[in-house]
Amino acid sequence: MPFDQSFEIKPALVTARTPSVVSLLASGLLCIAAAAAAPLVPLQYGCAICGGILLFLAVFAKWSERGAQVANARLRETARRIIAHDVGVGFVTDGAGVVQFSNAAAMDRFGDSQGRSLANVFELMLANPGGCFLR
Structure with a gap:
């Protein structure tokens, strides 16, 4: 296997149990909406914190996905430069x-x-x- 493929993100490593960015975002917004509608202050705080964490995870997952795409592009460009002179x-x-x-x-x-x-x-x-x- 060429070296540029050894670092590629493989779809087989992502299972069906891995939450998508959209599901994390929707869950976070749902928790924040539940916090706004909750009658008790501790429940409001709990739902708001949970929603904030889920929204943070959604942003982090999207950022990580983009970082992996950039890293793959750099590896491919490095391989192209090496192979071009071979x-x-x-x-x-x-x-x-x-x-x-x-x-x-x-x-x-x-x-x-x-x-x-x-x-x-x-x-x-x-x-x-x-x-x-x-x-």
């Missing part, structure tokens, strides 16, 4: 194996491969290219 055939792919960048040697040998899967690029050379790319 004399051998080199590709940069995303997590699904779709070619995002190929260097000059790869362009000479395989043509324009951007947007195609790596297995599809190698199908002229290998009998079963899909079996060669295990994760």
Whole structure:
């Protein structure tokens, strides 16, 4: 696996139990609305604090998601710069194996491969290219 894929966020690591930003935001707003409607002051404080924490978690989750996207983009750009100066055939792919960048040697040998899967690029050379790319 190329080094730029080893740091990519994998959807399989996010389970169905992980709350989304929208659900955290909605829960936070619901708690704040419950705090406004609660008759008892301790209940108002409890709901307001809970709502504030949930809203903070929603903002933090969105910020973390954006940070991961920026880090992935930097890793891909670093890989592109390294591979661009390599004399051998080199590709940069995303997590699904779709070619995002190929260097000059790869362009000479395989043509324009951007947007195609790596297995599809190698199908002229290998009998079963899909079996060669295990994760």
